[in-house]
Amino acid sequence: MLVKEYVPAVEFLKNFDGKILLASHENPDGDTVGSALALYHFLKKKGKNVKLGCKDPIPYFLAFLPGAEDYIQLPTEEEFDLVVVVDASSVDRLGVPVKAKQFMRIDHHKGGDFYCECDLIEVDAPATAKVVYYLLSNWDADAIDETIATCIFTGLATDTGFFINPNTDGEVFQLASLLVDKYGVNPHYVAENIRERNPLRRLKLLSKALDSIRLENHGKVAVMYVLQDWLDELGAQYADTESFVNYARSIDGVEVAIFILEKAKEGVWKVSLRSKGNFDVSVVCEQFGGGGHKYAAGCKFPLEKPLEEVINDLLKEIEKRNNL
Numbered sequence: 001m002l003v004k005e006y007v008p009a010v011e012f013l014k015n016f017d018g019k020i021l022l023a024s025h026e027n028p029d030g031d032t033v034g035s036a037l038a039l040y041h042f043l044k045k046k047g048k049n050v051k052l053g054c055k056d057p058i059p060y061f062l063a064f065l066p067g068a069e070d071y072i073q074l075p076t077e078e079e080f081d082l083v084v085v086v087d088a089s090s091v092d093r094l095g096v097p098v099k100a101k102q103f104m105r106i107d108h109h110k111g112g113d114f115y116c117e118c119d120l121i122e123v124d125a126p127a128t129a130k131v132v133y134y135l136l137s138n139w140d141a142d143a144i145d146e147t148i149a150t151c152i153f154t155g156l157a158t159d160t161g162f163f164i165n166p167n168t169d170g171e172v173f174q175l176a177s178l179l180v181d182k183y184g185v186n187p188h189y190v191a192e193n194i195r196e197r198n199p200l201r202r203l204k205l206l207s208k209a210l211d212s213i214r215l216e217n218h219g220k221v222a223v224m225y226v227l228q229d230w231l232d233e234l235g236a237q238y239a240d241t242e243s244f245v246n247y248a249r250s251i252d253g254v255e256v257a258i259f260i261l262e263k264a265k266e267g268v269w270k271v272s273l274r275s276k277g278n279f280d281v282s283v284v285c286e287q288f289g290g291g292g293h294k295y296a297a298g299c300k301f302p303l304e305k306p307l308e309e310v311i312n313d314l315l316k317e318i319e320k321r322n323n324l
């Protein structure tokens, strides 16, 4: 299906003749990695000079994706002709500076920075992977192969919580079905790699994190955290905390879940907010310089601020937005 909004981006990339960096956001998730990898394999097929970059290592649960090993760690001294910011609202979300003559953004977050008329930003898309699918299919649907489709499927599956988050609509299932039937994606293979390969240390860490949960605001807000000491004790990585926040959200009566991760090396408290019901957590995170979506958003606080103050600031801001 040809969509005219995609034509400028297709033409721009088709005619682009320089060094391209596909950049994933820090704390990479399945959507930023799956989307960037789909673009990577496709652009290589089209003879483009393209690299992948991210500040953080690719988490173990995404390492099965072909090409994940090709990521270079950012920052790099290398200067690129074009940096494509994938699944992030601005180049700041890469977490480190990158040198480029030109930027382009392929994303589904609202707001943020705009770089050129061929930016592809669809705030209603459930995942950046869907935007990437439309870009590639408007360019050359026959060049999409099983590998590329698997990367797209991974982005779609992870950002929709494996097809159950509120951003899951009929179109998501239609696209997933096409990726399976036409391009040969194996959903069980993807799910098994992402969800069934937990290191034991992750579960031990989860046990501590679950223990930290407390309820606030008459049971409508759940607070959960992980301290750097716990990570060090277990030899755990930041990526081991992926999706922990969903346990806090899952509690009956909870409408907003707060998860706070102490990242000593970066000197920050990394905050993840999730909501169910009608509360827009992106608005809360924006107050603290972060952002995201209605049901999932994030922000950071400096480690100098005591944890209880961070929690209080968040609780106050949540209460202010009331309808809770």
Ligand code: 5GP
Pocket (backbone or CB within 6 Å): 025, 027, 087, 088, 089, 093, 271, 272, 273, 289, 290, 291, 292, 293, 296, 297, 298, 299, 300
């Ligand atoms: P997570 O809590 O999983 O890190 O992120 C949830 C959502 O919020 C994702 O869409 C992510 O891109 C966005 N997000 C997380 N942290 C930040 C941040 O510091 N700034 C902005 N603008 N978005 C963020």
Ligand code: MN
Pocket (backbone or CB within 6 Å): 031, 032, 087, 108, 126, 127, 128, 159
């Ligand atoms: Mn995304």
